[in-house]
Amino acid sequence: MNNYPTLRQLQYLCAIDKYMNFRIAAEECFITQPTLSAAIKEMEQLLGNQVLDRTNRKKIIFTPFGQEVVQTAKAILPQLDQLTANAQRLSEPLSGLIRLGIIPTIAPYLLPDILPILQNKFPKMAFKITEDLSASLVDKIQEGDLDLILMAFPYDTEKLETFSLLKENFYCACPPDYFPNKKSLKTDDLKNHHLLLLEDGHCLRDHALESCKLQLPNDQKLLSATSLQTILQMVAQGYGITLLPKMVVDTKILPQNIKIIPLKNPTPTREIGFAWRKGSPQVSNIQAISKEIKAHLK
Amino acid sequence: MNNYPTLRQLQYLCAIDKYMNFRIAAEECFITQPTLSAAIKEMEQLLGNQVLDRTNRKKIIFTPFGQEVVQTAKAILPQLDQLTANAQRLSEPLSGLIRLGIIPTIAPYLLPDILPILQNKFPKMAFKITEDLSASLVDKIQEGDLDLILMAFPYDTEKLETFSLLKENFYCACPPDYFPNKKSLKTDDLKNHHLLLLEDGHCLRDHALESCKLQLPNDQKLLSATSLQTILQMVAQGYGITLLPKMVVDTKILPQNIKIIPLKNPTPTREIGFAWRKGSPQVSNIQAISKEIKAHLK
DNA sequence: ATAATCAATAGAAAAAATCTATTAATAATA
DNA sequence: TATTATTAATAGATTTTTTCTATTGATTAT
Structure with missing residues (x-):
């Protein structure tokens, strides 16, 4: 297992690169200046190379290696920014992607009806539709490749949760x-x-x-x-x-x-209804969807 | 300041993705299984989204978001691997890049002599030569853009360290x-x-x-x-x-x-000699170089 | 039905990150 | 030139985080 500098350290280094001043950089990172000094020093120890030149206390000089570290940090941190931004967006209620499986003897007759409803009622959700036979859909939902299936009962749905629509x-x-x-x-x-x-x-x-x-x-x-x-x-x-x-x-x-x-x-x-894995992370979304569709089909 | 999942957490998640088994993944990460469980759970809490489906205790299922996290991790971690590998290589004694500045009234007469010596004696080092006037070279070394200069004395080298060659x-x-x-x-x-x-x-x-x-x-x-x-x-x-x-x-x-x-x-x-910043991270390399060149010029 | 295996949980111990207070060095100013 | 102000580094205390051991609850295999 490799030993990396921490993301915090990389962030701190980027702040130094940006402000070229420990006190200000520390402030921007919401830490104290000694903490910043210690973090950089520890990173240097970890990497076995100096990142900053300590020649001159008044002037901050990056070593070529330090510049390389900054470069790597600048490449990495935005990717994580995007990840956390996505997470933020997805964690909103009634948002995210629902991978919906439907059997061929329902899809053409019900989908034109309910898809506009869903898109209208849950504008922050996206729906990915998969059409397949019941057995295949149940397999896929068990594998985690689907979040929800719209199918016909009776059917042996093992440990799936179900909700009857009509x-x-x-x-x-x-x-x-x-x-x-x-x-x-x-x-x-x-x-x-x-x-x-x-x-x-x-x-x-x-x-x-x-x-x-x-x-x-x-x-x-x-x-x-x-x-x-x-x-x-x-x-x-x-x-x-x-x-x-x-x-x-x-x-x-x-x-x-x-x-x-x-x-x-x-x-x-x-009987037509939904089925999903018990304890699926999507339960709250699924409940909202079930309720909405059932109300519409009456 | 953004709040990221830790690299450790990303590594752990990658291990789970690789081995699809907490116990084995934990082993590969040199931690215990509860630690691994806790790490993933904490990351989920931080990101506000589930990363794994907890439907089935016997089967590990990534959520789509979890797959996204894995993907990001797989993009990021190799970059850090490269960084640490470079650090490792650079931290070897007598290795790395020396940015050497030389004045025009020395370069053409001495460089053909000493460059082969350096490359021969220090095969793990690389040399980047810059030719410029003394004042400019001193500026550049103070800015951290050069590691070492070969120049003629007497010259006001302020707080530079010097070493006379001949x-x-x-x-x-x-x-x-x-x-x-x-x-x-x-x-x-x-x-x-x-x-x-x-x-x-x-x-x-x-x-x-x-x-x-x-x-x-x-x-x-x-x-x-x-x-x-x-x-x-x-x-x-x-x-x-x-x-x-x-x-x-x-x-x-x-x-x-x-x-x-x-x-x-x-x-x-x-007088011809070297000059460098006091306390430069390259001192050990510079000392070795000075010694070698002086011996050769006798 | 029993044993084995898996991930989750609880609580203690160890490690880390960060803080406050201070020092040493440098630069600016009187 | 002496004084003041500013910088980053250091020391030691405190808080937070990480990790561990021991155990539980759930599931699968025998």
């Missing part, structure tokens, strides 16, 4: 000629239809399956796609049916040839 | 047809001849005048030139006479048409 129903989306005259469906009604779902890993798939799995035979009538848009296009073209959460149904840009029918008795649902 | 005689240099049959001259003999000297400021001029001034009438038979070479050319072309110190006479490259005649009773002289 619970939404699933709807059946099918071609227009399916289920004629039906105002609502039971999950049983979905049997024997091609059920189109997202590929493995998407919690939406699991939530949909969970709601219906008892009714679904273990056959090949399941199809996996990589995005909801793909699935919707396939439904519109008559390939089969799918289950959509309310926020997707509410989207204004659903394809034309799709009929939406509510599900009843029981109505399958998924 | 005393050399002056010779008369004249056209071949002057002073026929004379093996030596008195300063009186120079009267009524055009005396060519360097311009004001050169101590050689003063030393020459000092030797002869009582004999010299205050007339216009004095001519001032800017370099010894100019004067020698003028002497060779019959413009007048001049006084040369022995080291110049010994030069192999004197012009052809010049006769050198010793001066006797009294023989004018000048």
Whole structure:
């Protein structure tokens, strides 16, 4: 382990360089002159070289080495100034960076809504959005690479803290000629239809399956796609049916040839909420965010 | 005055970043683990931001701010490493930079002799040569811009320390047809001849005048030139006479048409030696140099 | 369920930084 | 030239900081 001069010593030396007078420099450093003398002397002892010429008590002369020390100090101290300034800024309440992870089956439908709210309500905060599958997001938050995730429950969030925002129903989306005259469906009604779902890993798939799995035979009538848009296009073209959460149904840009029918008795649902590490340094920010978003979603 | 985290704290944080384990990092820093914990905690308090996530006691997670601190530390610490390494190197005996000033009437005649000696005898030292008039050199050494000067005495060196290297005689240099049959001259003999000297400021001029001034009438038979070479050319072309110190006479490259005649009773002289600030940090180096050069000049 | 490992905490001991008071040296002034 | 004022260095006391040992609470591995 190396033995460095202290930052205090470097600051003091810079003050001497600036004022070329011990008494004044000491004053500017809010210390007494003997303290300043002692500090410089100790630094010289530590470095094994004189930093100041003691030839003339009335005139301060830096040795070439002393000038080198001053130069290094002048390079280093501003970097620390910046660091402490950043720290100051970050330590303000409701400020700093929130690294927010969102699952793909929420992001496109909720983000356009809530991001402007956040930016408006918390102008000193910055948000970095990451879109990924639940499992990956949970990994990342555990690794400290994310501060907060917006996801769907139920999900095994281990030791994460969670906050529920809303619970939404699933709807059946099918071609227009399916289920004629039906105002609502039971999950049983979905049997024997091609059920189109997202590929493995998407919690939406699991939530949909969970709601219906008892009714679904273990056959090949399941199809996996990589995005909801793909699935919707396939439904519109008559390939089969799918289950959509309310926020997707509410989207204004659903394809034309799709009929939406509510599900009843029981109505399958998924829950949307935040999750974060217990004891995260961001808890206060997260609480403020949760409260604000929940208020807005009502 | 700003309040920075200490370098120790930054080092400790870097160790944690490196080993991702408090116990091991503490060991590498030669401190105990509680000390390390306390140091990080104190730094966090100082900066007003958490640096590590305390979510999980078994896994170390840096906050984004913590990563910023590490980054700053990694930028700063190497600079200080270099500084201390330089200090180490410089603190070795007979090492470092000597800023040597030499007057123009010595430099061309002595430097080719002694510079190789110095570089050979003190391989760890570096020499920076400055050529200027005595007054300017004395100014510069007082300002701390030079460590050592090689000059001619007598000279008012105020509070400088001096060390004599040699005393050399002056010779008369004249056209071949002057002073026929004379093996030596008195300063009186120079009267009524055009005396060519360097311009004001050169101590050689003063030393020459000092030797002869009582004999010299205050007339216009004095001519001032800017370099010894100019004067020698003028002497060779019959413009007048001049006084040369022995080291110049010994030069192999004197012009052809010049006769050198010793001066006797009294023989004018000048003294060559070193001068430096009393209490200069370089005294030990300077003593070694003086001793070496004097031994060589014998 | 038990043992092992980790970081945090508490309190004592050691080291450091800083202070006041003074001295020695230099420069300015009478 | 003697006196005064100003400078940086020194000495010793005090306060602050750093570090240590011993222990706890939490988590993981066996």
